[in-house]
Every structure is written in C-alpha cells, then in structure tokens.
Amino acid sequence: MVLNNIEKLLEKYENGETSLKEEQVLKNYFSSDTVAPHLEMYKPMFEYFLVNQQEQFTKDVPLKTKRTFNYKWISVAAVAVLMLGFYFKQPIESSYKEYAYGTYxxxxxxxxxxxxxxxxxxxxxxxxxxxxxxxxxxxxxxxxxxxxxxxxxxxxxxxxx
The missing domain is CATH 1.20.5 (Single alpha-helices involved in coiled-coils or other helix-helix interfaces)
Incomplete structure (x- = not known):
C-alpha cells in the first residue's frame, strides 16, 4: 500500500502536480534505507534535494557600495573644454564688427x-x-x-x- 502510494506520488511529481507536503513525503521515503529496488534510481536525486535544502549562505553581503570618484574623467573633460576653446579662439565681435547687423x-x-x-x-x-x-x-x-x-x-x- 505504501509502495503504491509512493509510485502515485512519483507520477504526480514528474507531472509537476505535487504539493510541498507530498514532496516532503517523497524526500523522507527516499532518505530511508528501505527503498524498493525498482525506485533506487530516484534515491540520489531526492538525497541531493535534502542536502541542498540544508545549505546556507554564510558570506557577508555588503549593503552599501563604495563610491570611488574617478579623477581621470575630470581630466578628460578639462582637455576637451580646452581643445574646444582653442578651436573656437577667434573672437566673434572683432572679426564680424562691420557685419554685426547684416547691413553694409x-x-x-x-x-x-x-x-x-x-x-x-x-x-x-x-x-x-x-x-x-x-x-x-x-x-x-x-x-x-x-x-x-x-x-x-x-x-x-x-x-x-
């Protein structure tokens, strides 16, 4: 009777229709020493699930990230501003003074x-x-x-x- 119940639960498990309680019943059955010989192939899988369930993450998770200010980008921006300044160096008012209002x-x-x-x-x-x-x-x-x-x-x- 128990073996028949386990086989039905396995079929439901393979179809993805089991509840958490039913899965726990399967895990308990396959962790015991009395497993039917034709169901031995499922034993390593359910043992893995039990071991994996007990694992815990032990490392510290940093909640705040360290902000480092990158001074390289300031120097790049300063060089870009200087290059634009040298490129547009020509004073506007002095070279176009006679054309200031579009009249001659x-x-x-x-x-x-x-x-x-x-x-x-x-x-x-x-x-x-x-x-x-x-x-x-x-x-x-x-x-x-x-x-x-x-x-x-x-x-x-x-x-x-």
Whole structure:
C-alpha cells in the first residue's frame, strides 16, 4: 500500500502536480534505507534535494557600495573644454564688427559679399549634383521592373480564366 502510494506520488511529481507536503513525503521515503529496488534510481536525486535544502549562505553581503570618484574623467573633460576653446579662439565681435547687423555701409561691399556667397553655394551645389548621376541608372532599372509588372498582370489574367 505504501509502495503504491509512493509510485502515485512519483507520477504526480514528474507531472509537476505535487504539493510541498507530498514532496516532503517523497524526500523522507527516499532518505530511508528501505527503498524498493525498482525506485533506487530516484534515491540520489531526492538525497541531493535534502542536502541542498540544508545549505546556507554564510558570506557577508555588503549593503552599501563604495563610491570611488574617478579623477581621470575630470581630466578628460578639462582637455576637451580646452581643445574646444582653442578651436573656437577667434573672437566673434572683432572679426564680424562691420557685419554685426547684416547691413553694409557701402553697396559695392554688399554686392561683392553676395556674389562670393552665391559662387560658393553654386560650386557646392554643382559638386553635389555631379555625384548623383547614378540615379539615372536607378530610373532605368525601375523602368525594367515596370515590364515585369506587365508580365505579372497578363499571367494573372490568364490564370484567373
């Protein structure tokens, strides 16, 4: 009767349907010396569970972490600030004093400045426009795909009827 009960509990255990009390019954049975020979294979597993249940963690767990301030990052930030300062060293007001409000006293100076700005914009625009010549090849490829769409339409008409 006891052996039959243990076999039922083992089946429930394998299906994950046992309660904690039933598992304790199994652990007690397999820790005893009288285990049925056909159930000997379960004995090491349940003995391991009993031993593992009694283990305790004995090391101290630090609750506060030590904060160490890393001074290397302050030096890196200081170097970055200095480098930006040297890069943008040019004083803004002194070099652009005559252009402070976007107006010129002499109309010829304004015209010359406009011409140089437009020439610069034009040269950069032409350089950029020359590099997108490959888009014409893309247009040729998409037109070839249009032919494939026509073939697909005709095949769909044929197979629908």
């Amino acid at each position: 006293d002499n109309p010829k100076d304004a015209l010359n400045e406009l011409e140089t700005s437009l020439a610069m914009i034009s040269s950069h625009f032409n350089k950029g426009a020359s590099t997108v010549g490959y888009l014409e090849e893309v247009n040729k490829g998409t037109s070839a795909l249009g032919y494939l769409n026509e073939i697909e339409k005709t095949t769909s008409i044929i197979f629908k009827n």
